[in-house]
Amino acid sequence: MADRIAVIGCGAAGATAAMQARKFNRKAEITIFNIEPYSQYSRCGLPYTISGKVEDFEDLILTDEDNWSMMKIDAKLQTTVTEINHDSMILKYEGPDESGELEYDALIFATGAENADPPIKGLDKKRVYGLRTLNDAKALAKEVDKAKNVVVIGGGLVGVETAEAFHECGADVTIVEFLPHILLAMLDSDMAKIVEDHCQEHGVNLVLNTAAQEITGSDEPKGVIIKNRESGEESEIPADIVIVATGVRPITELAESIGCKIGPSRGIVTDEKMLTNIANVYACGDCAEGAEFITKNRLTGGLGTIAVRQARVAGINAAGGDETFPGIVGAKVTKLFGMEIASTGLTKDMADKYEVPLAVGSIKGLTKPPYYKGGKEIKVKTYYHKETGKLVGGQMVSLEDAAMRINVVTLGIQHNIDAADLFDFENCYAPAICDTWDPMVTSALAARRRLKI
């Protein structure tokens, strides 16, 4: 049991780890360090501060300084851990008011990730933003009224959510995506296409399969030079604000400095106890790798759900407990212009990469019975291991109830069910809610026929 626990990083992972350590162990001395001047806040909520769906920046802050003192956790904000000597188990830190050393018995890395700047010229101009921190959001919020032409580079979750927010504020928004489709980390191309059509119908411009080359203008952006990756054709689109959302990289330098191993997805290697390769040193959240649930391949979750679940395990174990993280299924959802987009487990691309042979059940259905007014179309795909029939993934897109439906697929993956089991699922039914055979059950039937189970 660790008497002195140091947590580096105070995002969803760090804060959760510290609190769970405290809940498990009332006596431990717990210190948490945060480079940012804020205590734990919701990073995923940042895009919604632009549109006003989150009313106040303060609302995003989930734990304030009083909470920390109440829990008897020493929270050192705006404080950087500069050096760790793990042989003597002492770290050095520098803050605005205080610098010093801290002895620890257990260390938890929750250092998160940072925007990975892409090779684009002109990123150093004013009014070119990332959207990773609360300060990023505050800076952006000041621009909202002035924004006429917004170019978002990157059509992942942060990119599309930010694009939606600026569009709702009245700006003309263009998303520039390097790959042939947006959201390919969670959707197959055919599903992404449905979302793209929906976004374009709502007035967002999409430029796919296209590299952003350069942000033009002198001090501030005038435009973005883009190059179609197929035709090689170059053009310039007008921009007075540019958002760069091309992905993140785990922050691992401190962990590496004491010998923590880094894995294939560039995160800190951990086991199911969230322990790194070094005794008494844990890692969790966006800086850490975990096992993908089905194939056990190592990857960084990059999700709030995974961060808090890994952090709970890391925190309790650092404090003397024995918890296990069950692996990353990777359920991802969002809502864009009223459309719910949901994915879990393996996409087709991931399955190919991990060499998992797939059978698919693909269905276009309705969220409610056809006779009841107001049901919406829903496209459902469920994926199964071609040899075992086991459920390995699912994707759904609809104007309602796609996200909550994906939860069933996630639980099914976690409990190793197959297509026959999902077909036997007794979905809830009422005219105002869902038909007697939920479209996801029908998708399982389609797959059963292919799998012959």
Added chain:
Amino acid sequence: MADRIAVIGCGAAGATAAMQARKFNRKAEITIFNIEPYSQYSRCGLPYTISGKVEDFEDLILTDEDNWSMMKIDAKLQTTVTEINHDSMILKYEGPDESGELEYDALIFATGAENADPPIKGLDKKRVYGLRTLNDAKALAKEVDKAKNVVVIGGGLVGVETAEAFHECGADVTIVEFLPHILLAMLDSDMAKIVEDHCQEHGVNLVLNTAAQEITGSDEPKGVIIKNRESGEESEIPADIVIVATGVRPITELAESIGCKIGPSRGIVTDEKMLTNIANVYACGDCAEGAEFITKNRLTGGLGTIAVRQARVAGINAAGGDETFPGIVGAKVTKLFGMEIASTGLTKDMADKYEVPLAVGSIKGLTKPPYYKGGKEIKVKTYYHKETGKLVGGQMVSLEDAAMRINVVTLGIQHNIDAADLFDFENCYAPAICDTWDPMVTSALAARRRLKI
């Protein structure tokens, strides 16, 4: 393999059984009999024809005569099976155009249920209705404009949905419930109370723990005399229309006539193949019993989901297949004045009756993260077997996303998960959808503490 299959009843169960038999066996001669003049229609959709959420009665009809002939199924509508001689395997029927005899090799009872008239005086008056058949709904629809004071006797699903419909049409509606709360077949008292408050806030009158004694008036209702079951006090409430929705009883006379056993819930006894105690004779839907999933107690499902699932098994097996019905979890949902009400598995009352010792996880949470505008309160209860920790039931009430959430609990029950497993569930997360820890996961944590697992 049966060459000649006779299906008696053409509701959700009968129609599904006939179609599934046909899909499985292209050569069988299949005949389906229906007392009603209509082909299969959605019974659960009937209340919504009153409010117009179902626009046209025809919309409810799911299979028309062309469908039957296309599938080469002989559908005899408005035709009663009057007698069965199972020794010679011949049944007699009488229809409007045709009476005759039919030889069969396999028989499927899908005779459904009918309203069980309660001991109330004056049920024979005009403008006193049940709401079980399409003709009931058509008769009621003619009354909507005239209805000023509607009294609904019975606060089960049909009662409350009909009450909502009349209220939305502008009538003054009172529900008279014999038990201390409405919806007690699916909810605990505390959950029912939330729904009651919501209905009352929307202007529906509720009279609980009260027996309807007599419908007054000469030819048509003038009022309903009610008696408080606690105080014994009698009073009269005005009524120009009375709806009786006090429950149903399985229709089993024909099945009994050939020796089918009747079980404790008054339905036809079946095994997991949907076979009755007589060879080649199956039963499914509201007339049939099935095994409650957890305790294996026998009960009638009374649900469209159960009817079609049992019917699929009965139809395929009658046609020579070998399917198994996995048991009745009993997921029940509805939506009243925008509130979603959801239940699955055992309620407290059912658990007591079946002598299942319970531990509960009970949580008041939010459907979305607190910082995101528009999330709704949600009350979640999840139930576990006190000794094994296994999930055995759940109830949720909220202005959004209660029904789809209950699906996760149902799948969990079907796959034998415990409180620790539900706590490990990786729910989907996005500010616009749900927080990092879904309230149902939090409820599992609360239960884990009690269960010490």
